[in-house]
Amino acid sequence: MNKDLTVGKPSTVLWKFCLPLFGSVIFQQLYNIADSFVAGKFIGEDALAAVGNSYEITLIFIAFGFGCNIGCSVIVSKLFGAKQYKDLKTAVYTTLIAGGVLCAVLMLFGLLFGQALLHLINTPQNVFTDSWLYLEIYIWSLPFVIFYNVATGIFSALGDSKTPFIFLACSSTANIFMDILFVTAFDMGVGGVAWATFICQGISCVLAIVFVFKRFAKIETYGKVPYFSWTLLKDIAVIAIPSILQQSFISVGNIVIQGIINGFGSGVMAGYAASVKLNNLVITSLTTLGNGISNFTAQNLGAKKPERIKEGFRAGAKLVWIICIPLVLLYLFAGKYLVYAFLDTPSEAALETGITFLRILSPFYFIVSLKLVSDGVLRGAGRMKEFMIATFTDLILRVVLAKVLSIPFASTGIWLAWPIGWTIATVLSIVFYRMGKWQNSR
Helix, strand or coil, X not given: CCCCCCCCCHHHHHHXXXXXXXXXXXXXXXXXXXXXXXXXXXXXXXXXXXXXXXHHHHHHHHHHHHHHHHHHHHHHHHHHXXXXXXXXXXXXXXXXXXXXHHHHHHHHHHHHHHHHHHXXXXXXXXXXXXXXXXXXXXXXXXXXXXXXXXXXXXXXXXXXXXXXXXXXXXXXXXXXXXXXXHHHHCCCHHHXXXXXXXXXXXXXXXXXXXXXXHHHHCCCCCCCCCCCCHHHHHHHHHHHHXXXXXXXXXXXXXXXXXXXXXXXXXXXXHHHHHHHHHHHHHHHHHHHHHHHHHHHHHHHHHCCCCHHHHHHHHHHHHHHHHHHHHHHHHHHHHHHHHHXXXXXXXXXXXXXXXXXXHHHHHHHHHHHHHHHHHXXXXXXXXXXHHHHHHHHHHHHHHHHHHHHXXXXXXXXXXXXXXXXXXXXXXXXXXXXXXXXXXXXXX
């Protein structure tokens, strides 16, 4: 059901819209967590290291899916708020066509240079074969990744956050059982983990696209709807490209950091692979809530109601802090047991790495969550310059400090880089929000 985010009490509207988004991203992350869980529990520590190692590269491809999602979503939100339904449909068709071209390019790049990327990050020989197997299968699933992201972006733009939640709840739950089936019953190893994810993502993607077009049939437009518009593509690209660059450079930064981590051996790699999935569960959840705030901002700017956005910002800040409280407590005091969830008999290095990583990063979720809320407003208003400045500050600091601090403090120094980058970037993002230039965006 489509939902107009420009009417009703802003805080109530935003919370009702964002909570299903939070549920959706939890299930989305279950895909990756399930892969690591099954690899570590049923195959071994090296398998977990291989999946975690490849995961850092898959984030580059996910960045493009995210960019397509947010670019389409923000523009469609503005058009929906302005009730320009004909242009809205054209924007969606344009995104699907451009996404198809982009997907073909990414697949070609991945198949040609995937192994080179694994060598570039110093993948140990004992996990290289499984790392490439997992990555190669993932590359073949890229059409599902791209088009599913576009579909969920459309649902969010129309104010519907429940439909993607239902798709993800079903597909991610199925993925867990298929992971276990392929690995234990069929003895497919890391390949079984990858194929299970491939199949479940494919089914959810097809269903999402079908439901998008069914939803479109209920939106009345007059006259022939163009299937492509260079003007709308440019508008989408203005939002999508900085978002892709943001996520891509973060992924590249993570790959550089993964290369530093790999120098400490497979034990540290396995501990990091487990704990970083738990960290990404939080960060991706908060980022998705930020995306919801982008949709809220874009619809209200499209309807020329910028005054509602400030209340939406305050409601968003309260929401992310409420979510952070139990997660921070869990990671601080139960980190050991969470690492054990991924590994039956972790080495001392793996266990210590996972616990230390979570204890250092988790208290700073309260800080980075505020950045992601203010980022949501900036991105929804099209203030991509300010958004990029804050994001790249975080990335550059994290990569540089990870390298510098790893010399005197070993792997612990790498984890210290996260809070420093988050804190400085959060200050910048909030300053840009407080300056208020986004209120003049249209």
